[in-house]
Amino acid sequence: MLNSRQLKILQLIIDDFIASGAPVGSRTISKKSALGISSATVRNEMADLEELGYLYQPHTSAGRIPSDQGYRIYVDSLSLDKAIGQREKNLIRSLLISGKIRAEEVIENAAHLIAEITGLVVVASYPGFKKHSLSNLKLIKISETKVLLILISDNEVVKNLTLSFSGTTQSILDEISNALLRNLEGSTIEDITVKKISKLKYDLKNYAEVIDYLVPILRDTMKNIDEVEYRVEGFDNILSVPEFSDGTKARRMYQLFENKTIFKDIFDQITAEGIDIRIGEENEVEELRECSLITTTYRYQARDFGKIAVIGPKRMDYRGIISTLEYVSNTLSDIFSGIYL
Amino acid sequence: MLNSRQLKILQLIIDDFIASGAPVGSRTISKKSALGISSATVRNEMADLEELGYLYQPHTSAGRIPSDQGYRIYVDSLSLDKAIGQREKNLIRSLLISGKIRAEEVIENAAHLIAEITGLVVVASYPGFKKHSLSNLKLIKISETKVLLILISDNEVVKNLTLSFSGTTQSILDEISNALLRNLEGSTIEDITVKKISKLKYDLKNYAEVIDYLVPILRDTMKNIDEVEYRVEGFDNILSVPEFSDGTKARRMYQLFENKTIFKDIFDQITAEGIDIRIGEENEVEELRECSLITTTYRYQARDFGKIAVIGPKRMDYRGIISTLEYVSNTLSDIFSGIYL
C-alpha cells in the first residue's frame, strides 16, 4: 500500500508530531529527511497520505496531524532494537528486585517505576484470587463482636474479611479454622459454597450452634470478595499533558481511573500474551477514544497472568513505552517465578 | 472593632464572593442589603473595611475581595443554627450506619459522603496503632518461603505484615503465635522490642532455632509499620474549582495529597477537639496557603481520636461544611462507641 518513501515520510511526520504536538509542515520534513526531497514533493506525498487516510489537516492552511490509522501503520512498523539501553535495563531490574516480599508491593513498585519513566498513567492489576484454590485460612478474634477471616490462595494472595460474630473464644476459632481448612483446602475459592461449609457440623459436633451462626455470615462475606484489584500510579502526569490539562477533561480522566470496573472490562478484552496496543478509536471504552493504551502481561506463578497498562495521549513515545513495558513485565515474570528469591 | 453595620456589610460581601467568585461592588451590596443604604455609603464603609485589612481590591476599578483576616471575622461570626436540616442529618446518619463492619470502611464512607456533600477534597485519618496495646496475633503460612503476621490492637486495628520465613509448618507457627501472644499481650505495639520477643526462647525451648531466625525478621518488619494512614476522597472535585483547575496547580495539589507525611504534620498540629479552621496564610503548610482547611475530630473507642479534614479554596461554604463535618464526626463517634451495634 505504501511505498518506502511514503512510509518514511509518515514516520518522520509522526515522530515530529509526537515531539512537538503541533501540525507538521512540508518544509520541516523536507529539511529533516535525508531523502533530499523538496518541500513541494513532500506536499504531494502528504496529499496522497491524506487521501489514504493516514493524515489530516486541522484546517486548510495548517500542517498535517496523524490519524489513528496513521499511528497504527507507524506503530506496526516500529523497530524496537535498542529502544532502551542496558543501563536503563539494569536500573529497572535493580529497582524491582528491591527486597519487597509482598507481590502487591512489587507490582506497585513496578507501576510506579513505569509511570516515572514514561511520564504517563499506569494501571496494574493484582493477581487473581477467586479462581485459585484455598491454601490456608484462619479466624482471628478482633473484639467481642468481630472476627477476622484470613484467606490465602495457592498463588499467595491474602484477603482479610471482617465478620460480625460474637460470643466465642480464640481457641474455638482455632478449632473451627482447622476444621474449615481441612474441609476446604484445595477447592477454588469461588467453589466454596454453603454446602461445603455446612459439612463442618459433622466435623465439629460440639460447636454445631456456632457453626449455624457462622455459615450465613461467611457466605455473605465471601460474596463480597473482589475478583481483581487495580493500582493506579502517576495520575498527576496526565495533568501536565496539554491534551488533558483542562479541568473538565482531567476530572473525567480521574473518574475513569477511580472506576475500577472499567479496568476489569479493559483488561478482560485483552487475552493475548505480550504487548497490546489500542490507539484512539480502537479502544472500545468511550472514555479512552482520545488516548492510546498499551498493555502487557506478566506471568504470576504458574497459571496466572497480571496486566499492566500505560495510558496517555495518542501522541506518546510508543517505542520507549513498549520497550520499557516489555522489559518490566519480563522482569516481573522472573521475580514471581522465584528466580530472585 | 467593627460596628454592626460594618460587620453586616462584610458578611454580605463575603457571602456574595463565595457564591460568585468575582470581586463585589458597592452597588450589589446596596441593593442586596436590607439596610436601605446607598452605594455611596457602602463605598465609604468598604473603604474603612479595606483600611482595617478585611478587604482588598485586585485593582483600582474593581470591587472588593475578602482578605484572610476578613474571612476570619466572617467565620468567627457565623451562626450555625439550622445550617443543615433534619432531612440531611437523617440521610447522613442512615448512609453511615450502612452495616459496614470494618472501621476503615466506615471512615471511607464518611469521607466519601462529605466529599459528595461539600464538593471538596476530604482527608480522613484511620485510627492509630502503635500506641495501642496488642490484643491478638497470629502467624499464618502463605507459602514455603513466606509467613503472614497478623497484629490486632485493642482498638481493633488490624495490620498484615509479610515475612520471608522458610522451613516451618503451620502447627509450629500456631505454637509460636500463642507463645508470642502470651508474652506480648497488653504491651503497646511500639513497646514490642527484641528483648521481649527473645524471651520466647525460654517459653519454647524446642523451637529455639526457629525463634533465633524469626527475631531479626520480626524486628525489621515491625519497624516499617506506619503509625497512621490516610484516606483521600473527592480529589476530582478540586479539578472543577476554577482556582485550581489549571494543570500545574492541580498537579501540585495531587502531589500534596499523595504525600501522606504532610497530613501527619497537619493533623498533629491540631490538638483541640471539635472544629478547627485554618484560612489561607493561617496554614503552616506552604502548599495550603491558598486554601482553607476545616478539620474535625471524632472519638474512636475510648482514648483514640480520628480526624477528618475538608480542603478547598478559601472561597468555600463554611457554614454548610462546618455543620456537615460536625454532624458526621458526631455520628462517627456514636458508631464507634458502639451505640449502633
Added chain:
DNA sequence: TATTAGCACTCAATCGATATGAGTGCTAAC
C-alpha cells in the same frame, strides 16, 4: 514521468487601537 520552483491563496494567531462598563473616590449638597 517524477521533481521542483514559484505563486496565489487560506486561515489561525497576533497586535494595536478603540470602546465599553463595572466600579471607585471625592466633593458638595441635603
Added chain:
DNA sequence: GTTAGCACTCATATCGATTGAGTGCTAATA
C-alpha cells in the same frame, strides 16, 4: 451621617489589519 453626581481607572471585549506558516496548483525542468 448620608447621598447624588461626576471624573477617573482599568480589565475586558471588540474589530480591523497584519503576519506568517503552510497549502494547492501550475508550468517548467531533468
